[in-house]
Amino acid sequence: MFGKRVVTAREVAWFADANIPYRYSGTVKQAATWTPELAEIKARIESITGLTFNSCLANLYHHGGEGMGWHSDDEKALLKHAGIASLSLGAERMFSFRHMRDAETISLLLENGGLLVMKDETQDHWKHALPKSAKVKEPRINLTYRTMAM
Numbered sequence: 001m002f003g004k005r006v007v008t009a010r011e012v013a014w015f016a017d018a019n020i021p022y023r024y025s026g027t028v029k030q031a032a033t034w035t036p037e038l039a040e041i042k043a044r045i046e047s048i049t050g051l052t053f054n055s056c057l058a059n060l061y062h063h064g065g066e067g068m069g070w071h072s073d074d075e076k077a078l079l080k081h082a083g084i085a086s087l088s089l090g091a092e093r094m095f096s097f098r099h100m101r102d103a104e105t106i107s108l109l110l111e112n113g114g115l116l117v118m119k120d121e122t123q124d125h126w127k128h129a130l131p132k133s134a135k136v137k138e139p140r141i142n143l144t145y146r147t148m149a150m
Contacts, residue, residue: 009066016055020148024075031055038143041087045145049117051083053145064091064136070098070127073118073146082147083119088112091138097126110140 014022014029015038022029034042038056046052061067073084088110095116096107110116118128130142 009062010068011060011062013058014055015058016148018054020055020150022055022057022075022148023077029057041143042145045085045087045115048115049083049085051085051117051119051147053083053085053147054150055146055148057144057146059142059144061091061093061130061140061142063139064093064133067132068130070129072123072127073144074123077148079147079149081120081123083117084123085145086110086116086118087143087145088114088116088140089143090140091136093136093140094131094133096129096131098129100125100127 012029014031015034016022016031017034019031021031034056038058042053042056059068078084090112092112093110094107095110096105098105108116
């Protein structure tokens with residue numbers, strides 16, 4: 001983060017077409033091949049959203065003590081203004097957006113099976129975060145389907 005390597009408690013896996021690597025926060029993830037389950041979920045999300053994706057970042061948050069600080073998904077390797085579809089599985093968690101100009105904050109509850117799509121200029125104007133919560137004891141899997149520039 002900010003050019004320094006950060007070790008996270010959450011577990012991360014990267015899946016993509018054509019062995020597309022993913023570079024972020026000073027790390028490089030080499031792509032694993034799609035599992036049949038992840039490919040089926042991808043196809044269903046593409047059908048629902050009308051978007052197409054060539055990769056998926058899978059995150060496992062073991063409990064509410066693990067979260068993600070304020071950030072935008074604005075890496076140069078991501079296709080600019082392409083959608084990011086975020087599927088939540090497991091524990092319900094709050095998710096927050098903060099506007100970069102006036103710090104307006106909007107929070108929503110991510111439910112088990114819920115799909116959140118961020119597209120167009122969202123990453124240009126808003127940061128987002130998954131705040132930690134001591135109340136959450138169960139795990140949550142987050143599948144974020146993305147489109148990497150080729």
